[in-house]
Amino acid sequence: MEQNQSRIQLVAMKQSFFDQGLLDEQFIQLEELQDDVNPNFVEEIVILYYGDSLRLISSIEQALKERNLLDFNKLDTLMHQFTGSSSSIGAKKVKAECNLFREYCRAGNIEGCMKSFQQCKKEYASLRKKLEAYFQLARQVGSSEAACRSK
Amino acid sequence: MNLSNGKGSISTVTSTATMKSGEGSDQFPAGLRVLVVDDDPTCLMILEKMLRTCLYEVTKCNRAETALSLLRENKNGFDIVISDVHMPDMDGFKLLEHIGLEMDLPVIMMSADDGKSVVMKGVTHGACDYLIKPVRIEALKNIWQHVVRKKKNEWKDTEQSGSADEGDRHPKASDDGDYSSSANEGNWRNSRKRRDDEEDGDDRDDSSTLKKPRVVWSVELHQQFVAAVDQLGIDKAVPKKILELMNVPGLTRENVASHLQKYRLYLRRLSGVSQHNNLNNSFLSPQEASFGTISPMNGLDLQTLAAAGQLPAQSLATLQAAGLGRSTVKPGLSMPLMDQRNLFSFENPRLRFGEGQQQLLSSNKPSNLLHGVPTNMEPKQLANLHQSTQSLGNLNMRVTGSSTQGNPLLMQMAQSQPRGQMLSEITSPRVPRLPNILAQPALSNGISDGLLGRNGIASSSRAPSFNPVSQSSSYLNFPMNQSTEMSVSNFPLGSTPGISSMTNKGSFQPDVNSGIRASAGFPNYDIFNDLHQQKSRDWGMASQGPMYDSSSHANPLHGNIDVSPSVLVQQGYSSSQQPGHNRDPSLIGKSPFSLGEGLDHSNLQNGGQHFNPLIAESSTRVKSERVPDASSQTNLFPDHYGQEDLMSALLKQVEGIVQGENEFDFDGYSLDNIPV
Numbered sequence: 157m158e159q160n161q162s163r164i165q166l167v168a169m170k171q172s173f174f175d176q177g178l179l180d181e182q183f184i185q186l187e188e189l190q191d192d193v194n195p196n197f198v199e200e201i202v203i204l205y206y207g208d209s210l211r212l213i214s215s216i217e218q219a220l221k222e223r224n225l226l227d228f229n230k231l232d233t234l235m236h237q238f239t240g241s242s243s244s245i246g247a248k249k250v251k252a253e254c255n256l257f258r259e260y261c262r263a264g265n266i267e268g269c270m271k272s273f274q275q276c277k278k279e280y281a282s283l284r285k286k287l288e289a290y291f292q293l294a295r296q297v298g299s300s301e302a303a304c305r306s307k
Numbered sequence: 308m309n310l311s312n313g314k315g316s317i318s319t320v321t322s323t324a325t326m327k328s329g330e331g332s333d334q335f336p337a338g339l340r341v342l343v344v345d346d347d348p349t350c351l352m353i354l355e356k357m358l359r360t361c362l363y364e365v366t367k368c369n370r371a372e373t374a375l376s377l378l379r380e381n382k383n384g385f386d387i388v389i390s391d392v393h394m395p396d397m398d399g400f401k402l403l404e405h406i407g408l409e410m411d412l413p414v415i416m417m418s419a420d421d422g423k424s425v426v427m428k429g430v431t432h433g434a435c436d437y438l439i440k441p442v443r444i445e446a447l448k449n450i451w452q453h454v455v456r457k458k459k460n461e462w463k464d465t466e467q468s469g470s471a472d473e474g475d476r477h478p479k480a481s482d483d484g485d486y487s488s489s490a491n492e493g494n495w496r497n498s499r500k501r502r503d504d505e506e507d508g509d510d511r512d513d514s515s516t517l518k519k520p521r522v523v524w525s526v527e528l529h530q531q532f533v534a535a536v537d538q539l540g541i542d543k544a545v546p547k548k549i550l551e552l553m554n555v556p557g558l559t560r561e562n563v564a565s566h567l568q569k570y571r572l573y574l575r576r577l578s579g580v581s582q583h584n585n586l587n588n589s590f591l592s593p594q595e596a597s598f599g600t601i602s603p604m605n606g607l608d609l610q611t612l613a614a615a616g617q618l619p620a621q622s623l624a625t626l627q628a629a630g631l632g633r634s635t636v637k638p639g640l641s642m643p644l645m646d647q648r649n650l651f652s653f654e655n656p657r658l659r660f661g662e663g664q665q666q667l668l669s670s671n672k673p674s675n676l677l678h679g680v681p682t683n684m685e686p687k688q689l690a691n692l693h694q695s696t697q698s699l700g701n702l703n704m705r706v707t708g709s710s711t712q713g714n715p716l717l718m719q720m721a722q723s724q725p726r727g728q729m730l731s732e733i734t735s736p737r738v739p740r741l742p743n744i745l746a747q748p749a750l751s752n753g754i755s756d757g758l759l760g761r762n763g764i765a766s767s768s769r770a771p772s773f774n775p776v777s778q779s780s781s782y783l784n785f786p787m788n789q790s791t792e793m794s795v796s797n798f799p800l801g802s803t804p805g806i807s808s809m810t811n812k813g814s815f816q817p818d819v820n821s822g823i824r825a826s827a828g829f830p831n832y833d834i835f836n837d838l839h840q841q842k843s844r845d846w847g848m849a850s851q852g853p854m855y856d857s858s859s860h861a862n863p864l865h866g867n868i869d870v871s872p873s874v875l876v877q878q879g880y881s882s883s884q885q886p887g888h889n890r891d892p893s894l895i896g897k898s899p900f901s902l903g904e905g906l907d908h909s910n911l912q913n914g915g916q917h918f919n920p921l922i923a924e925s926s927t928r929v930k931s932e933r934v935p936d937a938s939s940q941t942n943l944f945p946d947h948y949g950q951e952d953l954m955s956a957l958l959k960q961v962e963g964i965v966q967g968e969n970e971f972d973f974d975g976y977s978l979d980n981i982p983v
Binding site: 182185186188189191194197200201204205207208233236237239240241243244245246 | 346347348349350352353356357360391393418419420440441442443444
């Protein structure tokens, strides 16, 4: 059935995230928090994360524009925040890239910072895209299930 | 789910449920009231959800300031606080300190950073736990243990001390079953230690263990303490009786004992030369003699203190701080300022005011105690009030540091006043109790406000010269929590609420309210400023401390000043040390606390009187001078701004504090613990 297929697809998608190392155990924790009171808890959290991330990414970008006069402390602080929120939702790969960036920061390696930041952005974009697809499907499954139930 | 919070600006605090005053012990730990502070909205939402799932009542905050005000408004509204380390508006550790000083709630820190040093910092600042992000719900499920443990320790302390209120504070008595406080050895050990060494300045307790149950000697508490002591009479003021009179739940006899010890030292110092206090005149005298030599430091006190009895460096610092500028003394402040290290030589023996304070001071982040206080006040430096203030600050800080436990006052100061340049220096956890002494008397009464309390408050603004000092002075002002506290802590001076409390003794013009009269006294540091400016160094008046409206007290140092006088004296002493100025009896009178212009010199006088012999003479003089000055900016301080000023400031502070204490009449108050 369509519904079943969708559900199977959803599960598979999620599993792939774990397999690819995009998400880690923390994501499961979030899912476990989801309940009737907050049926869309995970998605809500992730949306919050998007907002937060965009803000931080643009701040970092702005700071990196200084080119050779990078304020490493500031960058480290910003990235620390980004790391924190990424880890809260279980964004494993993004977190790893962020940590790499912070190491470059601590070492004062401008080039390394630039490069790893690009990586961060890339990972983040990729994750976001996948999660958006995932939640979209989940909503479909959920609504169709609800529709089924209402029948 | 409070999505709205998450999505929108999570600037407000959302409360999941009404705060009940106590948790239902039946369903404990369900209903535990948790306050979560984190600037990351994602994390905040997640934590809230997790905590709700654990059946706790959650309130979230995305700003530390908001959290603090929430906590202050609802003193008993929360059981535990969880806070992130890195926040934009305030450092998490700072918040931790504040909470520890003001509310003494268990605080859990969390961060994505799991570096050892950060975790260690959390531990040393008194966090009862440290969680690494991402936080799992399992970690949150057990946070109730910290609440229980804390209560249990307090309960135990109380029990041991024989006081009546054991356990009654903890509604969750059910859990006291077998909570061996092994985990919380700090607290336990603390209480035990406290018990054992009640009398000896035990600044160690605060440093020995992590933050044990801190007794925050807030202004109110100290006022209560002083009132009880006054009621009983200095000689008859034994911890047990004081405790009974105070009737503060959760306060142990040990807490009172250590606080009492510090207080006595403080009084002794204040009354060192002043005629008011017979207290320690004897004490101080010998010491003061030694002070004469000590010139650097503002001196006076420090040296005397040092001489007097091994005041713990901390105390010295405190005293100094008090004298100088009552800036918030941060426990950590080792009295760097003082060159007069001698002053601090007496490391905390005496100043251990209130263990609780100590805790604050030492254990707590020595945050501000002596912020401004330059660690080493070279004699020359002392010349500048700034310097002295700094040292004072340091002193205080130090004192507070060590005494943290006992000196809530100081601590408060420290806390409130980040001034601490000096403080930073003194960050040593074991701030010598010295400052505490000074701080204590003052602080508790609110003197802290004046003297110390002002720390944060006005002092900074004021002390132009002191800037550094002011910082430190903040702690001098006894840690009255933040300037705001000042009002609270107002020393019993009774005068203006808030900082003016100091004024009781009339010596201080309670400008403190806002911050020790910016004009005259620097709220905290003002003392120093005043000192410098005043130069009249009335040490005697030293107590002027933060601008307390001396007007209210015609009798400046009278009661409280006793304490301060000694302090002042000390200060005066140091000032006197200064070439030329020092021995000027007038200086004494001038009370170094020119603290704020408002400082009542009279206060200083009173306070200063205690000071060393020098002061003694001047004290008489001071007295006369003072009284009339009560409200005038008695510039007690001659223009020596240098050390003398500081000293006077200190003295003033001390006096102020002393005065603030609501006139504790030391007559007959024997400072037993004052290790001379």
